[in-house]
Amino acid sequence: MLRWLGLRIAGGVFVLWAVATLIFFALRLIPGDPAQAILGGPGSQASPEALAQVRLDYGLDQPLAAQYFGALGRLLRGDLGTSYALKTDVGALILDQFWGTLVLTLAALAAAWIFALGLALWTTRGGWLSDRVGSGMEIMAAAVPHFWLASVFIIVFSSWLGWLPAISVPGPIGLVLPVLTLAIPLAGFLGQVMRESLADALESPFALSARARGESETGVRWYHGIRHAALPGISLSGWAFGALLSGAVVVETVFARPGLGRTLLNAVTIRDIPVVTGVALVSALAFILVTVVTDLVDRIADPRLGTS
Structure with a gap:
């Protein structure tokens, strides 16, 4: 039973990692700029300076690999981040x-x-x-x-x-x-x-x-x-x-x-x-x-x- 439970836990951890990885890359394939989404979407008419500051604050200016491992690190700490639109945990x-x-x-x-x-x-x-x-x-x-x-x-x-x-x-x-x-x-x-x-x-x-x-x-x-x-x-x-x-x-x-x-x-x-x-x-x-x-x-x- 312990062996069976251990295999289940290991399989569950793998599934969670796979889901997090798939979503991370899938969302970045969607056309559009995440920085604009944070500032309210394309209709917000945000200035280039504001977009640059948001990219810096959220780490969006970093290489994709750095963003990925940073996101995994936050998830391991139990930090799901802050909503772009609602600005809440x-x-x-x-x-x-x-x-x-x-x-x-x-x-x-x-x-x-x-x-x-x-x-x-x-x-x-x-x-x-x-x-x-x-x-x-x-x-x-x-x-x-x-x-x-x-x-x-x-x-x-x-x-x-x-x-x-x-x-x-x-x-x-x-x-x-x-x-x-x-x-x-x-x-x-x-x-x-x-x-x-x-x-x-x-x-x-x-x-x-x-x-x-x-x-x-x-x-x-x-x-x-x-x-x-x-x-x-x-x-x-x-x-x-x-x-x-x-x-x-x-x-x-x-x-x-x-x-x-x-x-x-x-x-x-x-x-x-x-x-x-x-x-x-x-x-x-x-x-x-x-x-x-x-x-x-x-x-x-x-x-x-x-x-x-």
């Missing part, structure tokens, strides 16, 4: 926006699990017709783009019915449409693997043995089948969390919800390099931690993995 800004995105993604992940398990139980119980209908629903849900689904929800539940707000508001009611927008496509992916795993579990020798001992069909499903159906879902939860973080960019923008996704989009638009780097690193770190926790839960649920 990037770490504090990200911490303020992080919790909204975390609540959104965790709520969407929980809802996707509920939808996927419910659909798997229904399709494996109702025979051939329900299996085909459930399979079609899973494929349709998995293929729906987030921006299209969000637009449909706003039109139906906000404009026509007036049940839910079109933009995010404080409280649970403001989470309903954003959570459903993220959860439904993910439930389509999870439902496919859970349904197949549950169907295999219900036909396995241990299920037949449980029925032979007199256990009811409901008991076989809930006490034996669900555990095996959940295993592939647990394995995919780490990937699912990453997919939800990327989907949060669209959802938070459409529903005007504060969070990391909306912050990242705004920062990319105005070329706020410290904010883009900070959000990407925090998202990568959260994804790594969730993946490690998912693997641990997977090993607890399926002890056979502990020997691999």
Whole structure:
């Protein structure tokens, strides 16, 4: 276990370095002058003297290699820098926006699990017709783009019915449409693997043995089948969390919800390099931690993995 954990930590450090390196060079390939972005963009009409002073203050006059290693050194010290546009500490800004995105993604992940398990139980119980209908629903849900689904929800539940707000508001009611927008496509992916795993579990020798001992069909499903159906879902939860973080960019923008996704989009638009780097690193770190926790839960649920 210690060896496995050590390899995970080493892999996580490598991923963080790769993300920081990729973002550093990618942002510098975008046309435009970072010094102008710091001073408010091309429309600020900054003087050459002001641009030169900003380049000197932020180290932008140094060679690219010196800028790169300087940025890595600051990241190793936990210094994410100062936002070019907002002139605030990037770490504090990200911490303020992080919790909204975390609540959104965790709520969407929980809802996707509920939808996927419910659909798997229904399709494996109702025979051939329900299996085909459930399979079609899973494929349709998995293929729906987030921006299209969000637009449909706003039109139906906000404009026509007036049940839910079109933009995010404080409280649970403001989470309903954003959570459903993220959860439904993910439930389509999870439902496919859970349904197949549950169907295999219900036909396995241990299920037949449980029925032979007199256990009811409901008991076989809930006490034996669900555990095996959940295993592939647990394995995919780490990937699912990453997919939800990327989907949060669209959802938070459409529903005007504060969070990391909306912050990242705004920062990319105005070329706020410290904010883009900070959000990407925090998202990568959260994804790594969730993946490690998912693997641990997977090993607890399926002890056979502990020997691999």
